[in-house]
Amino acid sequence: MALYALGDLHLSFQADKPMDAFGKVWKHHERKIEKYVNQTVGAEDTLVLTGDHSWGRKLAECREDFAFIERLPGHKILLRGNHDMFWDANKTERLNEAFDGRLFFLQNNYAAYREYALVGTKGFTFEGPFYLNRRGSIIGWDEEREEQAKRLVDREMRRLRLSFQKAEEAGYRKFIMFLHYPPTNILEQTSPFTEIAEEYHVTAVVYSHCHGESRFGDSIRGDFHGIRYLLVSGDYLNFRPELVLP
Ligand SMILES: [Fe+2]
Numbered sequence: 001m002a003l004y005a006l007g008d009l010h011l012s013f014q015a016d017k018p019m020d021a022f023g024k025v026w027k028h029h030e031r032k033i034e035k036y037v038n039q040t041v042g043a044e045d046t047l048v049l050t051g052d053h054s055w056g057r058k059l060a061e062c063r064e065d066f067a068f069i070e071r072l073p074g075h076k077i078l079l080r081g082n083h084d085m086f087w088d089a090n091k092t093e094r095l096n097e098a099f100d101g102r103l104f105f106l107q108n109n110y111a112a113y114r115e116y117a118l119v120g121t122k123g124f125t126f127e128g129p130f131y132l133n134r135r136g137s138i139i140g141w142d143e144e145r146e147e148q149a150k151r152l153v154d155r156e157m158r159r160l161r162l163s164f165q166k167a168e169e170a171g172y173r174k175f176i177m178f179l180h181y182p183p184t185n186i187l188e189q190t191s192p193f194t195e196i197a198e199e200y201h202v203t204a205v206v207y208s209h210c211h212g213e214s215r216f217g218d219s220i221r222g223d224f225h226g227i228r229y230l231l232v233s234g235d236y237l238n239f240r241p242e243l244v245l246p
């Protein structure tokens with residue numbers, strides 16, 4: 001039994017969204033997902049998909065993408081990404097009823113893996129616009145957007161706290177924390193997300209969303225304050241699922 005994670009499948013079996021436009025790594029990326037997940041993940045393993053599953057805007061437009069995900073081996077747990085328009089955070093229970101026994105949607109709840117609770121939410125990071133000087137150093141940013149970002153971070157923190165609380169009430173003391181957005185933005189050393197991770201002494205923080213060589217280093221990777229931070233964006237991993245826990 002093992003716990004794996006992979007993010008940003010960006011499937012488009014029904015939507016007209018060829019991913020090749022985003023670089024060589026995305027060429028037939030669905031074939032790589034199928035191949036590598038089947039090579040790595042066993043039927044008894046758990047695979048957390050950390051958001052941006054489908055380009056479909058409504059559930060009916062994601063049907064084939066979900067069928068693809070369902071065919072992958074292991075227990076599949078899905079987190080919300082910024083592109084997952086089919087998923088209204090307040091209606092997660094409906095999704096869990098509709099996909100009962102096939103897929104689990106992680107939002108305002110938790111999932112169990114051995115003695116660990118898998119908790120999470122989409123998260124949020126302020127991504128600018130930043131103003132640069134001639135040398136390319138950041139000298140300012142859009143403050144109105146920054147205010148808006150703070151509200152979104154607050155909302156996501158409420159959702160994340162609820163996920164932790166439910167797991168704690170059920171008796172869990174060990175946690176793996178999943179986010180779609182990176183835990184910090186390019187200006188931050190810490191954030192409310194790193195603080196809650198430390199408050200609950202989580203074993204690992206797993207996130208994705210960062211695409212392309214130039215963005216992979218946007219946030220924390222490796223050990224920070226005793227917590228392991230893992231970036232699992234599909235293109236970062238060339239679509240090979242990352243081992244989170246054996
Ligand atoms: Fe993405």
Ligand SMILES: [Fe+2]
Binds near residue numbers: 052082
């Ligand atoms: Fe994303």
